[in-house]
Amino acid sequence: MRKLLIAYDGSDNSKRALQYVIDLARDTGMTPQIHVVNVQQEPIIYGEYVTAAMIDELNSGLMSQARSVLDEAVAVLQAGGLSCETHALQGNVAEQVSDAVKRLGCDTVVMGTRGLGSFTGLVLGSVANRVIHEVSVPVLLVK
Numbered sequence: 001m002r003k004l005l006i007a008y009d010g011s012d013n014s015k016r017a018l019q020y021v022i023d024l025a026r027d028t029g030m031t032p033q034i035h036v037v038n039v040q041q042e043p044i045i046y047g048e049y050v051t052a053a054m055i056d057e058l059n060s061g062l063m064s065q066a067r068s069v070l071d072e073a074v075a076v077l078q079a080g081g082l083s084c085e086t087h088a089l090q091g092n093v094a095e096q097v098s099d100a101v102k103r104l105g106c107d108t109v110v111m112g113t114r115g116l117g118s119f120t121g122l123v124l125g126s127v128a129n130r131v132i133h134e135v136s137v138p139v140l141l142v143k
Contacts, residue, residue, distance in 0.1 A: 002032040005106040006084075007097050007131065009038060010069045013112025017142040018073055021110055022080030034084035035104050036073045038066040039093040063088050094130030101135050109139045 006021060008014045025032060040062040045055070066088035077084050087104075089096040101109060113128050132139050
């Protein structure tokens with residue numbers, strides 16, 4: 001059985017990556033074990049006055065956003081007849097994906113070529129590029 005990690009951020013490319021996995025499972029008859037991760041970048045805080053409560057509130061908001069994005073992915077996969085486990089993470093995206101691959105024992109990463117970043121002119125997003133170099137398993141990029 002394949003153990004797939006889908007890096008999902010809600011972008012159009014990541015939505016196509018979900019659909020690719022659904023189509024692959026249907027066409028091959030395999031039932032992969034799927035882990036969907038959403039990684040929220042830690043906020044960069046400037047200024048001299050930042051309380052622990054402010055940081056906790058920011059982190060809570062980020063994790064709430066991650067859960068919302070993951071719920072969307074779960075609904076799409078379930079509509080396609082697949083089940084999954086979700087993981088809301090925080091930190092550097094490429095590092096968190098690499099750590100999740102190792103921790104969960106995944107044998108393939110599936111993700112979009114570009115996410116929700118601001119550099120829309122790039123053909124291959126910087127996050128996808130970093131993931132390719134960070135992980136020790138094959139990475140399937142979906143345009």
